[in-house]
Amino acid sequence: MSKIIIGFNGWVEADPETIRFQYIGEMAAVEAFITGTDYLKLDEDERDNYIIEDLGAAYTNAFDGELDECDIRIEQDPDHVAKEFLNDLLKDKI
Numbered sequence: 001m002s003k004i005i006i007g008f009n010g011w012v013e014a015d016p017e018t019i020r021f022q023y024i025g026e027m028a029a030v031e032a033f034i035t036g037t038d039y040l041k042l043d044e045d046e047r048d049n050y051i052i053e054d055l056g057a058a059y060t061n062a063f064d065g066e067l068d069e070c071d072i073r074i075e076q077d078p079d080h081v082a083k084e085f086l087n088d089l090l091k092d093k094i
Helices: 036-041 055-060 078-093
Strands: 002-013 020-023 033-035 050-052 064-076
Touching: 020 036, 033 036, 064 078
Parallel strands: none
Antiparallel strands: 002 064, 020 033, 020 050
């Protein structure tokens, strides 16, 4: 099976009320989420314990933004290609 790989470069001004961050710190046994408003209240060290929950949602709900680059490429899964090749060889031998 092929893979669709999307590479992009850009920026967005996220809406603090709609963007969510997930806690990934040492006590991350339970999923914990905060809003961008809460994230802004954290100091720099505390912010290191969080990642954006959903970049697509942040981009969709952004106040502003610009997508400078968006490249789409197709990559073949090497295992799938090898299996197809071997199947083709076996068909020729039978």
